[in-house]
Amino acid sequence: MTNRNKRQGTAWESMVRDYLNRVLGQMDEYGQFLDPFDGLNVRRPAQEGARDVGDVHAVPFVIEAKDVKKPTVPSFLRQAEVEARHAGFPYGVAVVKVRRANVARGRVHFTVRTWTRVRLALGPSSRAFADRYGFTFSLRGLDTGRWYATTDLEQFACLLRDLRALRQPGRACALAGCDQGS
Template identity: 55%
Template sequence: MSNPNKAKGTAWESRVRDMLNRRLGLVDVAGKFLHPGSGENVRRAAQEGSRDVGDIHCYPFILECKDVKSAAVPTWLRQAVTEAENAGFPLAAVVHKRRGVAACDARVHFTVSTWTAIRNLLGTPVDDAAGLYGATYTARGVDTGRWYVTVSLGDFADLLADVRGAHAVR
């Protein structure tokens, strides 16, 4: 790959995918899918022309992965929501790599409306959800479109398992 930033982004997407597949028990010790055709597997998405469909598909989420120093979370979240719509997925999040820490400590950001949808699906009150998944809330000014909720990637893996379990029941 001739573009070093693209190579860095691809490597980060692959780390996120691999970490989630391991944490969800979807791969064996060698990293091979236990059930290769399963829709539960976390996969890097192939780009489909001008309508980007996100970096990682882990139903019901589209993940947009970012390996950059300076955060632009509200902008990234708008991008992720658009990509989820393009892919036909109901939920979107952004995974931002943190320098010098393990992948499981990366930050996963959600819009407030996505966080509310997750809590409603799980039937979990705000305070309980924050405690279960280590969520922190960021409110930037009076524009609620710039507000977001953050969990670690490790906590996101637990949340994803719970969402999938609740989603299967409905």
């Protein structure tokens, strides 16, 4: 039997995966993939040991999912970026569970570098991008390596759909609360 922390972490990873698949329209009402072979299905990969590839793959993101009492976001982000490189994905983010809150309220953290790369891929100005996806910023001292941008999982799902739509025209965000005008 696994330890309690491992069970909690696995449960959070599964909740993130299932939430994203549901809101992105990858699953039916019974929780089954519409197309099990669709490369856009959000999945939990097998662990790779020393060359870990992250907790959840949501193309083009590797997600490091954390269910902890005291988050250390900069270290989670470093881990996510290393694991994204191992998996061959362009972006790594950390999703931290918010106690006693719905999975949609999970906090999604980006390094400033990743936030900028995603913003440039989508095209809006910094202000428009931050406003559209509900980002806030944590600027910790003069060390920019400790700075990060944060949104919630609901807004991240919209961002993910919009980013995927660049590669597949016609799949723009249709999630409730997503404003189509940038």
